[in-house]
Amino acid sequence: MPDVFVAGVGMTRVGRRSEPLPDLMADAAHAALAEAGLEVPDAIVVATMNPEEFIGDGNFASNVATQMGFADVPTLRVETATSSGAAAFYAGFAQVAAGLRHTVLVVGGEKMTHLTTPRVSELIGRSIDPYERAYGATMPALAGLVTRALMTRGAANAREIAQVAVKNHANAARNPLAHFQDAVTVEQVLESRMVADPLRLLHCCPISDGAAAVVVSAEPARVRVAGIGHGTDTLAMRHRRELTSFGATRMAAREAYGMARFGPERIDVAEVHDAFTPFELISLEDLGLVPPGKAGRATLDGETALDGRLPINPSGGLKARGHPLAATGLAQIVECVWQLTGRAHGRQVAGARRALAHSIGGLATNNWVTLLEARG
Numbered sequence: 001m002p003d004v005f006v007a008g009v010g011m012t013r014v015g016r017r018s019e020p021l022p023d024l025m026a027d028a029a030h031a032a033l034a035e036a037g038l039e040v041p042d043a044i045v046v047a048t049m050n051p052e053e054f055i056g057d058g059n060f061a062s063n064v065a066t067q068m069g070f071a072d073v074p075t076l077r078v079e080t081a082t083s084s085g086a087a088a089f090y091a092g093f094a095q096v097a098a099g100l101r102h103t104v105l106v107v108g109g110e111k112m113t114h115l116t117t118p119r120v121s122e123l124i125g126r127s128i129d130p131y132e133r134a135y136g137a138t139m140p141a142l143a144g145l146v147t148r149a150l151m152t153r154g155a156a157n158a159r160e161i162a163q164v165a166v167k168n169h170a171n172a173a174r175n176p177l178a179h180f181q182d183a184v185t186v187e188q189v190l191e192s193r194m195v196a197d198p199l200r201l202l203h204c205c206p207i208s209d210g211a212a213a214v215v216v217s218a219e220p221a222r223v224r225v226a227g228i229g230h231g232t233d234t235l236a237m238r239h240r241r242e243l244t245s246f247g248a249t250r251m252a253a254r255e256a257y258g259m260a261r262f263g264p265e266r267i268d269v270a271e272v273h274d275a276f277t278p279f280e281l282i283s284l285e286d287l288g289l290v291p292p293g294k295a296g297r298a299t300l301d302g303e304t305a306l307d308g309r310l311p312i313n314p315s316g317g318l319k320a321r322g323h324p325l326a327a328t329g330l331a332q333i334v335e336c337v338w339q340l341t342g343r344a345h346g347r348q349v350a351g352a353r354r355a356l357a358h359s360i361g362g363l364a365t366n367n368w369v370t371l372l373e374a375r376g
Contacts, residue, residue, distance in 0.1 A: 004096045005221035006214055006372065007103065008036030009334040014210035014322035015179040021048075021055055021111040022067035024211040028327075029068050029107040032213040041215065042101040044068075044075040047088035047108030047326040053123050054112055064107065081127040082275070083361030084108060085212065085329030086368035090228055092216045102218050109211030110325035120207050124325075127362040129236035140204060142237055142363050143276040144196035149243040151198065156281050158198070160296030162189035164277035165202050165319055167305055172316025174306075174346040179208050179322030205275045208322030212330035214337075220375070223337050226262070226354070227371040229255025235365050248367035249286040249358065256369040257288075262354070264288035267310065267371075269339050269349045270356040271332035274317040283358055284312065287369065306347055314339065314347045329359035333370060340374040 010031025012024050019027075025046075033041065046061040057063055061077035080087040085108035092104035112120050125138050132142070150156050166186055172178035184202055192201040216225070231251025234240055241247065257263050264287060272287070274280035281295040289310060290298050298304060304312040315321045315335040318328060336355035338344040357370040 004093050004225045006223040007217040007221045008032040008215040009337045011212035011334045012210050013177045014208050016113040017209035025064050025107050025109040026068045028211040028213040032215045036215040041103045041105035043104045045088045045092045045106045046077045047084040049084050049325040080366040081361040083359040084326035086359035096216050096218050104216050107213040108326040108330045111209045112207050113209050140196040144199045146243050147278045156296035160300045161278050162186045163299050164280045165189045168313050168317040168319040171314050172320030175316050178316040180320040203277045205318040205323040208324045210324035210327050212327045212334050223340050224373050226373040227256040227260030229369045231367045233365050246364035252367045252369040253287050256371050260371045267356045268352040269311050272358045273360040274319045311349045332357040336372050
């Protein structure tokens with residue numbers, strides 16, 4: 001298979017934004033194109049989770065292409081719930097790897113903060129099993145169930161889970177594009193409002209607006225796509241083999257490592273899905289980055305901090321950089337590229353050569369792992 005490279009990246013500030021979603025996506029896209037030295041891509045892949053409901057617009061690939069001034073460029077839309085950005089990156093990567101296109105612009109975004117929190121939660125909740133939803137299940141409720149099982153098994157305790165939020169807020173305070181700019185303490189996390197027992201407000205990512213974009217190309221560039229993997233699992237939690245490990249992540253990781261021909265021991269920095277802080281701990285073990293049962297202790301001991309053995313979520317993660325749904329998978333890749341090219345100012349991981357981006361779709365039903373490698 002031919003090599004595929006990341007030629008340019010761009011993203012907006014994440015948070016409460018007043019601009020229309022197509023404008024945010026156009027800003028991120030044009031920044032990525034400018035960095036790639038490209039005026040017009042050969043194709044465009046657009047990622048949005050649910051613009052029909054969030055902002056009332058459909059046919060969104062054409063909508064965004066037109067807003068960017070590329071109405072005559074072949075454009076398609078990809079959706080895999082909250083991992084839509086990572087899935088769109090795969091679609092662009094595959095077109096270049098197959099020799100169908102030389103350059104593909106991949107852009108993702110979401111705008112939600114103009115809606116009430118219950119409305120946003122209801123719309124996001126449509127990505128879980130309808131039967132479980134009919135009995136009152138929500139995304140935070142199911143995440144709370146997973147967290148309680150994790151704690152009961154003794155795989156993590158309350159302080160270890162809270163430390164994920166502390167670490168990621170500390171990182172976000174160094175990231176001018178992050179939703180949250182303030183540090184938090186373990187005590188603040190543990191005393192914040194209850195959302196879905198045992199998850200509290202500061203265990204959960206915010207509702208965010210924002211956009212991110214990546215140009216993938218057959219032309220050699222400073223960062224190569226070393227591997228990419230996709231894993232899936234049952235929509236219904238009641239049909240899962242286990243609650244405290246995500247089979248879709250393990251599947252995606254095996255595929256990505258196999259393509260890259262290197263394993264987790266060679267990863268220098270990672271952006272890991274942490275919409276709920278215990279998910280970071282679960283994912284560290286599913287990705288093979290930390291031995292089974294050790295993620296909580298490793299986090300509390302500082303191994304995953306910015307100056308630790310393996311920095312995790314230097315951007316602040318979904319928890320503190322923010323989670324504009326379909327932009328998130330691409331924002332993770334943008335951060336990885338900045339780390340690998342020495343441009344993550346204020347939060348740079350020294351000597352980073354290989355990076356991992358991990359994105360969860362729905363409640364771990366459609367997951368992606370992308371491995372990037374610096375060249376030269």
